[in-house]
Amino acid sequence: QVQLQESGPGLVKPSETLSLTCTVSGDSFSSGNYYWSWIRQPAGKGLEWIGRIFTSGSTNYNPSLSSRLTISVDTSKNQFSLKLSSVTAADTAVYYCAREPFRGSHLSESDSWGQGTLVTVSS
Amino acid sequence: DIQVTQSPSSLSASVGDRVTITCRASRNIIKYLHWYQQKPGKAPKLLIYGASSLQSAVPSRFSGSGSGTDFTLTISSLQSEDFATYYCQQTYSVPYTFGQGTNLEVE
Numbered sequence: 001q002v003q004l005q006e007s008g009p010g011l012v013k014p015s016e017t018l019s020l021t022c023t024v025s026g027d028s029f030s031s032g033n034y035y036w037s038w039i040r041q042p043a044g045k046g047l048e049w050i051g052r053i054f055t056s057g058s059t060n061y062n063p064s065l066s067s068r069l070t071i072s073v074d075t076s077k078n079q080f081s082l083k084l085s086s087v088t089a090a091d092t093a094v095y096y097c098a099r100e101p102f103r104g105s106h107l108s109e110s111d112s113w114g115q116g117t118l119v120t121v122s123s
Numbered sequence: 124d125i126q127v128t129q130s131p132s133s134l135s136a137s138v139g140d141r142v143t144i145t146c147r148a149s150r151n152i153i154k155y156l157h158w159y160q161q162k163p164g165k166a167p168k169l170l171i172y173g174a175s176s177l178q179s180a181v182p183s184r185f186s187g188s189g190s191g192t193d194f195t196l197t198i199s200s201l202q203s204e205d206f207a208t209y210y211c212q213q214t215y216s217v218p219y220t221f222g223q224g225t226n227l228e229v230e
Contacts, residue, residue, distance in 0.1 A: 063124075
């Protein structure tokens with residue numbers, strides 16, 4: 001049973017960089033069978049897909065964030081990370097990490113999720 | 124981006140009711156539409172993937188149908204634990220996008 005756990009600062013100042021890490025337990029991380037993704041949700045609002053990474057390092061980003069976004073992977077630690085630069089209050093949200101099965105098709109649902117971590121952007 | 128429009132945005136129902144939620148995509152996404160359930164303070168949980176495939180361990184009262192641009196999530200007989208917010212998501216093209224959610228409340 002895979003488990004995902006987000007970690008990182010809960011408070012970030014405007015214009016600074018938001019950094020989060022997702023640690024994956026279980027034997028699926030380096031199997032080559034999954035993408036690893038980030039999704040966020042402002043309080044009381046809907047879900048926004050941020051981007052994803054394959055364990056090879058290949059990434060897909062949401063174009064609305066891509067100029068500020070970096071997603072990276074460390075297979076030796078079973079971790080992947082998100083960095084979002086130049087944050088504003090609009091980036092305040094619960095950030096989730098999730099797993100997407102890789103099937104070589106568009107069938108790429110998020111089948112396992114972390115519990116989420118609240119990041120507040122404020123001075 | 125592909126827009127995904129869910130309806131209704133909120134719904135009141137009672138235990139035992141049959142409930143239907145719909146999602147419409149702004150263009151043909153074939154069958155690449157998934158449904159999630161989210162309870163307050165919790166991460167979303169996958170219910171249905173590929174429009175109609177039931178995720179493991181999800182009760183069979185949940186079902187999905189549709190293809191192309193129009194999709195439906197049906198709960199055949201509502202249970203108390205089903206009161207939650209439901210989201211659809213398309214993964215036909217990046218960026219993947221979600222519907223705005225349907226809040227299913229006790230009538």
